[in-house]
Amino acid sequence: MKHYTISVTETELEKLNKVYQYHQIEDTNPYLLFHAEHNGIDILAYKTGKVLLQGKEVTHELITIKKHLNREDYAAVGSDEVGTGDVFGPIVVCSLYASATDIAYLESLNVRDSKNMNDKAIIAIAPKIAKKLVHSLLILTPQKYNKLTGQGYNLNKIKALLHNQAIIKTTSKLSEPVPVIVDQFCTPQLYFNYIKEETLIYRDIDFHVRAESVHLSVAAASIIARYAFLVKMSEYSEKIGVPLLKGASKDVDEQIKLIVETKGKSKLELIAKMNYKNVTKQNLT
16 A cells, blocks of 8 residues: 655635545544545645545556646755754754656655654654755754854854755755755745855745745655654654654653662763753753
8 A cells, every 4th residue: 555645725725625626525534625536646735735545556646646636747856854842852954865667766756745644654764764854954953053052153054054065065066056945944035044144155045934835846855854853852862862753752851860869960061052042941061
């Protein structure tokens, strides 16, 4: 059984509702706009704009849907970051080039936003993507992050600098220019203001909120970045002798206390972003 998730707009969702009106079956799920069966494929269209395809071979149905929505595959570089919502671990930025023919390969792996995938799925497909597609990966350690914030850099400036560097690295490997898409985390004006002192600045960028639904290159980049983050978290956990928690929950607060008590503040500085509230509210001396 294969499955693939495609993100669509409200207008596109209504269009698909009409396309599949004679193939719809009853479904009591309140989150579904419709559930259809077509050529042995289950099509579950959620009101949120996610359309899930399930069946033995979903490729043909996906091609049909893209034709109905007038979507054409095109080459692009996508750039995304992970680790910014986690107290422990690095910030990782990946920019990745996906050609028009790479799109079908990414679809066959059911590539989607890494936030909607569990660690097991990330670990299974990230090495395949990294091996096949041109990309650049930057890993900013907590130690380096703490040094930069100590110099007055804020998180968005750090992200902008990393994205700019990763995009320059990836585009320099290409023979011709392609669209560059970044998952928007601040206004374009602010983004370029953050990097204005850089020697090299890549300017031709399309900024999108939820960019992973705009082009699969962004989703694929986020998967590689997430994989690198997980590898580093595993390394840090081994070094510190504690399985480090992801995120920024109350459990993370407790883990910070435990690490400081048993290992000391200097060890925490090597694995945690020290300006995050979970750390600062503990008044560590």
